[in-house]
Amino acid sequence: MSSNTDFEPKIIAFVCNWCTYAGADLTGTSRLKYATNVKIVRFPCTGRIDFLLLLKSFAQGADGVIVSGCHPNDCHYTSGNFHARRRWIAFRSILDLMGVDIRRIQYSWVSAAEGSKWADLVNNTVADIRALGPYAEYQKVADYLEKEGYNEEA
Amino acid sequence: MKKLRDRAAELLSQGVVSLVIGYEEGTKRPRPLFCRNSEGAEKLIFDSHCFHNLAVYITKKELVGKERFAVTAPISTLRSIMQLYVENQLSEEKLLVITVDLSGELREFTTFDEIAAYVAQFELKRGEREQEILSKIEGMTREERWKFWMEEMSHCFKCYACRSACPLCYCSKCVVEVNRPQWINPWPAPLANMEWHINRAMHMVGRCTACGACGDACPVGIPVDLITRKMMEDLAPEFGYVPGQPAKQGNALSSWKLDDREQFIR
Numbered sequence: 001m002s003s004n005t006d007f008e009p010k011i012i013a014f015v016c017n018w019c020t021y022a023g024a025d026l027t028g029t030s031r032l033k034y035a036t037n038v039k040i041v042r043f044p045c046t047g048r049i050d051f052l053l054l055l056k057s058f059a060q061g062a063d064g065v066i067v068s069g070c071h072p073n074d075c076h077y078t079s080g081n082f083h084a085r086r087r088w089i090a091f092r093s094i095l096d097l098m099g100v101d102i103r104r105i106q107y108s109w110v111s112a113a114e115g116s117k118w119a120d121l122v123n124n125t126v127a128d129i130r131a132l133g134p135y136a137e138y139q140k141v142a143d144y145l146e147k148e149g150y151n152e153e154a
Numbered sequence: 155m156k157k158l159r160d161r162a163a164e165l166l167s168q169g170v171v172s173l174v175i176g177y178e179e180g181t182k183r184p185r186p187l188f189c190r191n192s193e194g195a196e197k198l199i200f201d202s203h204c205f206h207n208l209a210v211y212i213t214k215k216e217l218v219g220k221e222r223f224a225v226t227a228p229i230s231t232l233r234s235i236m237q238l239y240v241e242n243q244l245s246e247e248k249l250l251v252i253t254v255d256l257s258g259e260l261r262e263f264t265t266f267d268e269i270a271a272y273v274a275q276f277e278l279k280r281g282e283r284e285q286e287i288l289s290k291i292e293g294m295t296r297e298e299r300w301k302f303w304m305e306e307m308s309h310c311f312k313c314y315a316c317r318s319a320c321p322l323c324y325c326s327k328c329v330v331e332v333n334r335p336q337w338i339n340p341w342p343a344p345l346a347n348m349e350w351h352i353n354r355a356m357h358m359v360g361r362c363t364a365c366g367a368c369g370d371a372c373p374v375g376i377p378v379d380l381i382t383r384k385m386m387e388d389l390a391p392e393f394g395y396v397p398g399q400p401a402k403q404g405n406a407l408s409s410w411k412l413d414d415r416e417q418f419i420r
Contacts, residue, residue: 082412083408087356087407088418090407092418093389095352
């Protein structure tokens with residue numbers, strides 16, 4: 001899609017405090033450069049990341065979402081990421097049924113030692129979302145009330 | 155029918171149960187009947203049109219009280235009762251389940267093992283309506299599915315009849331009533347409607363027994379039951395349960411396996 005070359009995707013990353021947040025920190029202290037499109041939200045664990053938060057970020061204008069935490073068996077709380085993984089499987093299946101673009105949610109495991117993996121993950125996701133273009137379909141539905149109801153003169 | 159009325163009257167007059175939840179003739183179709191004496195039991199009916207899921211009442215403490223009670227249950231209600239039991243919402247001492255089997259004989263269940271054995275004979279199949287709509291959805295591209303559901307969701311006016319009709323929606327405080335923060339917007343805009351239905355489906359993962367009560371209750375005819383039904387069918391091989399059978403291995407989202415699928419995780 002050549003028309004999207006000047007489109008800068010907005011990406012929200014939901015990360016766990018113990019692995020991916022520390023991993024992203026390592027990317028910075030290692031002076032690795034990566035795309036600046038990502039806004040990081042820190043959570044205590046991937047198990048804490050409510051599925052509705054992912055939808056809320058699309059409604060607020062995100063074009064893509066990254067969800068990342070500790071590798072299996074590395075969870076600070078023993079099994080938080082296993083529970084999260086099950087929830088993602090179910091959530092992906094339901095979103096796909098409803099017609100939400102599941103390619104825009106990227107799941108990953110990034111440990112505290114994988115600073116370069118974090119940089120690659122963000123760069124690849126930004127490239128993917130750039131190719132997909134803005135998530136206008138969802139955002140149109142999200143502003144429904146403002147357009148149709150509250151600001152009639154606008 | 156005669157056998158059912160006689161037995162219900164007998165149970166009530168002998169004091170075995172204090173309440174029988176069943177069906178009576180309604181204006182268009184059978185409606186729920188709560189009989190507390192033998193005169194009430196005379197109105198009981200039970201036939202193939204009785205598909206209102208009465209399991210929704212048996213978790214309501216203000217209705218059933220502390221005494222033992224009986225409920226008449228077709229096969230879909232029996233499935234819901236089993237699921238409620240594995241979720242520790244029912245006790246065998248309090249509940250007597252009555253059904254009429256295929257040969258027209260009255261059957262009573264006092265233990266949940268008996269119900270499980272009886273339910274296991276019946277395989278959960280898609281009906282004509284489900285097959286028609288689901289095969290249409292399965293043939294769509296993602297964009298078409300989004301359009302289809304947005305069109306359907308635009309009719310929803312958030313009456314929450316789907317929630318009230320569902321026997322497994324028994325939380326005393328529902329996520330839609332949480333307002334700090336306002337988790338799901340209360341107004342009926344397409345996005346808020348879709349968030350609600352996705353939420354409902356997520357809360358039904360591994361639990362829905364596909365009784366169809368939610369879709370039946372919808373006043374504007376959104377096939378909401380098919381969201382959870384399709385989800386159950388798709389996730390069954392993933393989480394190792396059989397749709398329509400109680401999830402004895404534990405709730406799908408509160409248990410996990412080391413080898414859960416993760417090809418989609420980069």
